[in-house]
Amino acid sequence: MKSKNCEEIFEPKFLFWIKNLNKKFEGKVNGIDALLKEKQAEIDRLREKNTELEAKIARKKLDIILLKRDNDILSLRISSLNEIINNQRGNQKPKISEDVKDAVFYAMKKSHPDNGGKEEDFIRFKKCYEELTK
Numbered sequence: 053m054k055s056k057n058c059e060e061i062f063e064p065k066f067l068f069w070i071k072n073l074n075k076k077f078e079g080k081v082n083g084i085d086a087l088l089k090e091k092q093a094e095i096d097r098l099r100e101k102n103t104e105l106e107a108k109i110a111r112k113k114l115d116i117i118l119l120k121r122d123n124d125i126l127s128l129r130i131s132s133l134n135e136i137i138n139n140q141r142g143n144q145k146p147k148i149s150e151d152v153k154d155a156v157f158y159a160m161k162k163s164h165p166d167n168g169g170k171e172e173d174f175i176r177f178k179k180c181y182e183e184l185t186k
Contacts, residue, residue: 122162126159126162126163129152129155129156129159130159130180132152133152133155133156133180133184136152137183152184153181153184153185156177156180156181156184157181159177160174160177160178160180160181163177
C-alpha cells in the first residue's frame with residue numbers, strides 16, 4: 053500500500069472548504085450588488101429632484117428681478133408725478149398728459165390688494181389718480 057503525502061490528504065478538503073466559502077459569499081455579493089443598484093437608482097432620483105428644485109429657484113429669482121424692475125418703474129413714475137405736483141403754482145394746474153394718467157392708473161391697478169399689492173400703495177395711487185383726473 054502506498055502512503056499518501058500531506059498534499060493528497062489536505063488538498064481535496066481544502067478545495068471543498070473553498071467551494072463552500074465561495075457559495076456562501078456569492079449570495080452575499082449578489083445581495084450587495086442589488087443593494088448598490090437600488091442605492092444608485094435612489095441617487096439618480098434625488099439628482100433629478102435637485103435639478104427640478106434648482107429650476108424652481110431660478111424661476112423664483114427671475115420673478116424677484118421682474119418685481120424689482122416693476123417697483124423701480126413705479127417709483128420713477130411716482131417721482132415724476134410728485135415733481136409735477138410740486139411744480140404747481142397757485143390754483144393753476146399743469147397740463148397732465150394722458151401718458152402720465154395712464155401710468156398712474158397702471159400703478160394703481162398693479163398695487164391693488166387683489167393683485168397682490170399693498171393697500172397703502174393702492175390708496176396713494178388712487179388719490180393721485182383722482183387728483184389728476186379732476
